[in-house]
Structures are given as C-alpha cells and as structure tokens.
Amino acid sequence: MASTSKLSNQARNLPWVEKYRPQSLDDLISHQDILSTIQKFISEDRLPHLLFYGPPGTGKTSTILACARQLYKDKEFNSMVLELNASDDRGIDVVRGPILSFASTRTIFKKGFKLVILDEADAMTQDAQNALRRVIEKFTENTRFCLICNYLSKIIPALQSRCTRFRFGPLSQTQMIPRLEHVIRQENIDITPDGMKAIVTLSTGDMRRSLNILQSTSMAYGKVTEETVYTCTGHPLRSDIANILDWALNKDFTTAYNQILQLKTLKGLALHDILTEVHLLIHRGRTAFAFFCFFRYRLASGTNEKIQLSSMVAAFQAVRDLVVSDAS
Numbered sequence: 116m117a118s119t120s121k122l123s124n125q126a127r128n129l130p131w132v133e134k135y136r137p138q139s140l141d142d143l144i145s146h147q148d149i150l151s152t153i154q155k156f157i158s159e160d161r162l163p164h165l166l167f168y169g170p171p172g173t174g175k176t177s178t179i180l181a182c183a184r185q186l187y188k189d190k191e192f193n194s195m196v197l198e199l200n201a202s203d204d205r206g207i208d209v210v211r212g213p214i215l216s217f218a219s220t221r222t223i224f225k226k227g228f229k230l231v232i233l234d235e236a237d238a239m240t241q242d243a244q245n246a247l248r249r250v251i252e253k254f255t256e257n258t259r260f261c262l263i264c265n266y267l268s269k270i271i272p273a274l275q276s277r278c279t280r281f282r283f284g285p286l287s288q289t290q291m292i293p294r295l296e297h298v299i300r301q302e303n304i305d306i307t308p309d310g311m312k313a314i315v316t317l318s319t320g321d322m323r324r325s326l327n328i329l330q331s332t333s334m335a336y337g338k339v340t341e342e343t344v345y346t347c348t349g350h351p352l353r354s355d356i357a358n359i360l361d362w363a364l365n366k367d368f369t370t371a372y373n374q375i376l377q378l379k380t381l382k383g384l385a386l387h388d389i390l391t392e393v394h395l396l397i398h399r400g401r402t403a404f405a406f407f408c409f410f411r412y413r414l415a416s417g418t419n420e421k422i423q424l425s426s427m428v429a430a431f432q433a434v435r436d437l438v439v440s441d442a443s
C-alpha cells in the first residue's frame with residue numbers, strides 16, 4: 116500500500132512528457148505505417164539495423180524503447196539492451212570500448228539478438244561512425260543497432276546504407292489533439308478551444324513541446340486560454356501584432372518606435388518573434404510587401420535590438436509612403 120502511494124507520488128512529480136511517454140507500440144499516435152512495418156519485422160524475427168531520423172518530439176526514442184520493451188522481459192532488459200545518448204561520450208573510444216564489448220559477448224541462456232540503441236547519433240564523431248561500420252557488420256548475427264538522429268546528413272553514407280531508414284515527420288494537428296485531450300482529462304485541466312488551438316499552432320508538430328506548453332501554462336495560470344499560452348511561452352499575442360502593425364503604418368516614426376519598444380519591454384517579447392508573427396500576418400495579404408520588410412530587417416540584423424527595431428519601423432513606413440505616393 117505504502118509503495119503504491121510512493122509510486123503515484125513519483126508519477127505526479129514527473130514532467131508530463133515522461134509521465135505520458137507511450138509504453139507500447141500501440142500507444143504511439145503517429146507514423147502507423149512505420150509502426151506496422153516494425154511490428155512485422157519483430158513478429159517474423161527479422162529485425163534489421165534501424166535508422167530513425169526526423170525533427171524533435173516526434174516519437175523516435177519512444178518507438179525504439181517500446182520495441183525493446185516488447186522484445187525483452189523486464190529482468191533481461193539490462194543485459195540485452197545498451198542505450199547510449201548524447202550525455203555519453205560520442206568519440207571512437209565508446210565504439211571500441213562499451214559498444215564493442217557489449218556486441219561481442221554472447222548471451223548463454225537467451226536466444227536471439229541484443230539491441231544497441233544509439234540515440235542522438237548525429238553527435239557521434241566521424242571517426243566513431245567509421246569505426247562503427249565494421250562493428251555493425253561483424254556482429255550482425257548477435258546484435259542489432261538502432262541509430263536515432265535529427266539530421267540524416269550528419270550520419271555517414273556507409274552507416275546509412277547498413278540500416279533500414281525511417282523518417283519520423285512532424286505530427287499533424289489531428290494526431291496531436293486527441294493525445295492532448297487524453298492528458299487534459301487525466302490531469303483535469305481547464306482549457307478553452309482557442310487555448311488548444313494556440314498550443315497546437317505553437318508546437319508545430321512537436322508532441323514534446325505541446326505537452327510542455329500545456330503543463331507550464333496550466334501550472335502557471337490555472338486556466339489554459341489563447342492568451343495564457345502566448346504569455347507563458349513569451350510569444351506576442353495576435354492583438355499585440357495587430358497593434359504593432361497599426362502603429363508602424365499609421366504613426367510617425369518616433370511614436371511608432373517608442374510604442375513598440377514599450378510594448379516589447381513590458382511583455383518581454385523578442386524582436387525575432389514579433390517579426391515572424393508580423394511576417395506571417397502580412398504574408399497572407401501582400402507578399403511583396405512582406406518580403407521587402409523582411410529584407411530591410413535582415414540588413415540590420417547582427418546589430419543591437421534597438422537598431423533592428425528602428426530598421427523594422429523605417430521599413431514599414433517606407434513601404435507605406437510608397438503605397439501612398441503610388442495611389443496619389
């Protein structure tokens with residue numbers, strides 16, 4: 116009884132990304148084609164070496180851990196699975212040392228292969244990757260490797276060709292929403308529909324990011340709305356952006372500059388975020404106009420934020436004057 120309550124206390128303290136990490140392949144909410152292929156490999160006992168790649172928070176680590184859980188019982192997990200990630204040394208020594216000795220030792224009592232998971236493999240040095248080529252080939256009978264990375268181009272072609280590649284693309288909104296709703300029900304969160312929309316928009320297909328935003332906003336503000344989500348992540352609200360655009364186009368330079376600077380300081384906004392949002396807003400209307408403004412801003416980037424801000428306001432006003440003189 117005591118141990119149950121200790122466990123549930125631990126679960127309560129876990130960040131939600133870990134608390135709601137999928138435990139089995141069936142729990143994963145995306146990339147069904149990849150999952151069914153891997154299930155088939157496992158059921159036919161023909162698992163190849165794997166290479167998972169794609170942007171963060173799309174389920175690469177979760178997938179291989181769920182596979183490992185399916186392949187091995189709890190008590191044999193430690194002897195059959197070697198998991199290395201970016202926090203471990205990524206040089207050639209780790210290939211010659213722990214990886215080689217793990218891959219080369221045979222298990223006496225258990226049939227089947229061992230699994231080496233090299234998470235964040237794009238952090239491995241070229242030498243280490245070259246050394247791994249031979250190790251992968253030599254111990255294929257005994258060991259399977261799973262390489263995971265964000266950038267495929269950082270994995271040498273020789274390693275890529277030894278593995279079956281799977282790309283984990285960003286999650287779609289329709290995949291993320293039911294999972295978020297599940298967490299919302301479990302955690303009893305008060306959320307509005309526009310709050311949900313804001314989370315999904317800001318996380319751009321990264322499930323980890325969406326869970327982190329949900330957790331931090333609900334902890335900081337109680338209720339999750341569009342406004343609290345944007346404020347919690349330090350992102351400018353749509354109304355702020357509309358105001359900025361209005362000032363830049365309708366006020367004189369000094370007033371526009373001062374008002375934007377004041378809003379920026381008050382809300383702790385980054386100029387980069389303001390510009391991205393302004394860009395998105397006007398992109399829907401006038402592409403050329405947006406590009407011009409963006410270009411002017413880019414010319415000034417690299418200097419301090421005040422100069423960049425004045426460059427941005429000047430760009431808007433120059434375009435405004437252009438449009439006005441064209442019309443008259």
Ligand SMILES: Nc1ncnc2c1ncn2[C@@H]1O[C@H](COP(=O)(O)OP(=O)(O)OP(=O)(O)O)[C@@H](O)[C@H]1O
Pocket residue numbers: 131132133135136137142143144145146169170171172173174175176177178264265283294322323326
């Ligand atoms: N497909 C998914 N289904 C359900 N939950 C997911 C999925 N993808 C990500 N998550 C959630 O996001 C968290 C992070 O996922 P995971 O560690 O698998 O991402 P990753 O692709 O390995 O990212 P990175 O490239 O940053 O290592 C998980 O703990 C889980 O809560």
Ligand SMILES: [Mg+2]
Pocket residue numbers: 175176177234263
């Ligand atoms: Mg990962």
